[in-house]
Amino acid sequence: MGLFDRIKKGLKKTSQVLNTDVRDLFKSEGRLIDEDFLDELRAILFKTDMGYDPAEELVSEVAKGMRGRVVQMQEVIDVLKSKLKELMAQDESPIRFADSGPTIIMVCGVNGAGKTTSIAKLACMFRGQDKSVVLGAGDTFRAAAVEQLGIWADRLGVECIKGPEGSHPATVAYQAVEHAIKSNADVCIVDTAGRLQTQKNLMTELTKIRDSIRKQIPDAPHEVLLVLDATTGQNGISQANNFADAAGCTGIVLAKLDGTAKGGVVVAIRQQIGLPVKYVGVGEQHEDLVLFNPDNFVDEMFDDALAAN
Known part of the structure; x- marks a missing residue:
């Protein structure tokens, strides 16, 4: 099993819940970004246990650029992904090995x-x-x-x-x-x-x-x-x-x-x-x-x- 397949396996339950709920927010013709939508999105994010502050930051990011517009799911997911990557940013941090000895x-x-x-x-x-x-x-x-x-x-x-x-x-x-x-x-x-x-x-x-x-x-x-x-x-x-x-x-x-x-x-x-x-x-x-x-x-x-x- 490759690296990405292993990550996918580990995130299967989180991904299933998150993605099922996100898809349910949208119709084929898109969805108006209003307070009802933002409240529903906030509740979905809370389910993943990311905490209040990160969820609010994500919802605010979506609202900032899309409030009052009819948008497709792809647009919202792109915003969520970009903001999440910003919130979670860190360099890859493998084990720091000793210069000598064990x-x-x-x-x-x-x-x-x-x-x-x-x-x-x-x-x-x-x-x-x-x-x-x-x-x-x-x-x-x-x-x-x-x-x-x-x-x-x-x-x-x-x-x-x-x-x-x-x-x-x-x-x-x-x-x-x-x-x-x-x-x-x-x-x-x-x-x-x-x-x-x-x-x-x-x-x-x-x-x-x-x-x-x-x-x-x-x-x-x-x-x-x-x-x-x-x-x-x-x-x-x-x-x-x-x-x-x-x-x-x-x-x-x-x-x-x-x-x-x-x-x-x-x-x-x-x-x-x-x-x-x-x-x-x-x-x-x-x-x-x-x-x-x-x-x-x-x-x-x-x-x-x-x-x-």
Whole structure:
């Protein structure tokens, strides 16, 4: 499956809802852009969970150039796409690799966000780039998490460093980085326990894990990725802000995009959080992780509407 097909797969539910509703706004002879139309458009945009401010900006953009005119669907979609691309603008932000030695990536997020699967997808991506990978099973609170990460490691042909049951996560992180250095690995991905952003003691623990990594590589971790569950929509925004402060996050992996019609939450993330969306999870297979590109993302959101028109 090619890159664009994967993005289309991930946005299928969002695209279906958005495009069905947008098509329903129009008749074959076009539609007058009046207050009724703008209210209906606003409601459609809200469904994607992009948030109040981005939806208002989009509606205002349509109104500014088209109010009082009869227009075709294509004209409105062109305006929406252009404004969305402006709101979501960011450079493609792949992993920042270390100049020398292993690149250390710390992964965090709330329980059930999809951390372990996202780590597996990252490892698969790196293996596809012929990079050697070490995983650190730092979610020591859940034996199942350690076991799951070990299973993924076996499947992907990468090493997984595990501590004894009850080990401190910072100790496991230290051991994983130590092994990555000794084995000349290219990448070391350190898992952390899922936690709520309101659990201050566990949030403080993220800082300890980061400090343990820096004892061996002062400028590491080179990336701290926050995994957000796309199905949570706007709830993910408060999670992101709190984790970003505690863990020094450098980017976001948006998981489970294929399982929701709330793909518009990416707009809210880009507007409200000063972090790039680095990758999006678009399926359940280990290869279903794609580099986030705003223009491609927006094009696929509306692709079905244009094809059916």
